[in-house]
Amino acid sequence: MSTGAAELLPSGGDALEFLDAGGDIAGRSPLQLFWGRLRQDRVALVSLGFIVFLIFLAVAAPLVVSILGLPGPNVQNLNLTDSFGSPLGPSLAHPFGVDTLGEDVMSRVIYGTRVSLEVGIIGTGISTLIGVVVGMLAGFYRGWIDTGLSRLVDVVLSIPVLLLGLGLGAACSVRGCAKGLIQPGLSTILFIVALATWPYIARLVRGLVLSMREREFVEASRALGASDARIMFREILPNLAAPIIVYASLLVPVTILLEAALSFLGVGIRPPTASWGQMIAAATPIFNTAWWYMVFPGAALLLTVLAFNLLGDGLQDALNPRNAR
Numbered sequence: 161m162s163t164g165a166a167e168l169l170p171s172g173g174d175a176l177e178f179l180d181a182g183g184d185i186a187g188r189s190p191l192q193l194f195w196g197r198l199r200q201d202r203v204a205l206v207s208l209g210f211i212v213f214l215i216f217l218a219v220a221a222p223l224v225v226s227i228l229g230l231p232g233p234n235v236q237n238l239n240l241t242d243s244f245g246s247p248l249g250p251s252l253a254h255p256f257g258v259d260t261l262g263e264d265v266m267s268r269v270i271y272g273t274r275v276s277l278e279v280g281i282i283g284t285g286i287s288t289l290i291g292v293v294v295g296m297l298a299g300f301y302r303g304w305i306d307t308g309l310s311r312l313v314d315v316v317l318s319i320p321v322l323l324l325g326l327g328l329g330a331a332c333s334v335r336g337c338a339k340g341l342i343q344p345g346l347s348t349i350l351f352i353v354a355l356a357t358w359p360y361i362a363r364l365v366r367g368l369v370l371s372m373r374e375r376e377f378v379e380a381s382r383a384l385g386a387s388d389a390r391i392m393f394r395e396i397l398p399n400l401a402a403p404i405i406v407y408a409s410l411l412v413p414v415t416i417l418l419e420a421a422l423s424f425l426g427v428g429i430r431p432p433t434a435s436w437g438q439m440i441a442a443a444t445p446i447f448n449t450a451w452w453y454m455v456f457p458g459a460a461l462l463l464t465v466l467a468f469n470l471l472g473d474g475l476q477d478a479l480n481p482r483n484a485r
């Protein structure tokens with residue numbers, strides 16, 4: 161292709177973006193298109209960087225605490241309180257101060273990252289898996305299957321989430337539930353999160369499948385003798401990846417806040433395991449004299465939820481083909 165012809169190529173389109181080494185028109189893969197749009201969103205990139213930093217903190221929490229020279233999250237030192245038993249504020253040795261038991265707040269905030277990310281990512285993954293399967297079955301088969309599953313979704317959505325969490329958290333807090341399958345602590349929270357959030361994914365997927373099951377490529381697969389399972393999970397599901405990823409990324413902060421709320425109410429993560437919601441609850445009675453005990457875990461929770469929300473907005477723009485630049 162001549163240089164003059166190359167100059168006539170559209171410079172801002174996605175399909176005809178560049179020429180390869182041989183001078184032929186080279187297209188870009190969906191992943192390249194996605195990354196090209198995402199990297200132009202600086203807010204989303206900063207949010208992604210912050211989330212990667214949080215994941216590093218969660219995985220390497222013992223190493224980070226050791227490098228910073230901080231005591232462990234459960235190490236108590238009553239010498240760090242004054243004569244009235246009030247905790248001491250931030251200092252060089254304890255940048256975030258200590259709590260009423262002399263435990264280092266910064267160390268507990270770092271370890272609390274583990275709980276929040278585990279609940280946010282694992283809980284969202286479980287609810288997404290359940291919601292995708294239920295939504296695919298309801299939207300694809302319709303009829304009595306759609307009616308039954310849709311009514312089940314309506315029933316679950318009608319249950320107040322916090323009341324459900326309080327009831328299940330209290331019932332499973334001692335010996336667990338489901339014959340010991342659900343143990344007190346993290347597994348109980350994951351069960352509550354998955355139970356409370358999967359209907360939202362199911363409704364989204366059902367609506368998308370209803371609009372896609374009559375498309376030409378689905379009819380072509382049926383004509384070729386493809387099974388229902390293959391049509392659903394090999395033909396339809398890949399076309400739903402973008403909205404599912406976006407909605408799941410926006411559901412992560414919801415699950416993190418739900419865990420923090422349950423821990424704040426006393427039915428979530430139990431001491432001595434560090435949890436941001438639990439720390440905020442313990443700091444409420446002494447906020448006037450020990451503001452740092454609430455401010456730092458509260459700021460960590462705020463920044464984490466904000467980062468996931470901003471990243472979700474960026475993913476929505478990057479995965480939307482109408483936002484081609």
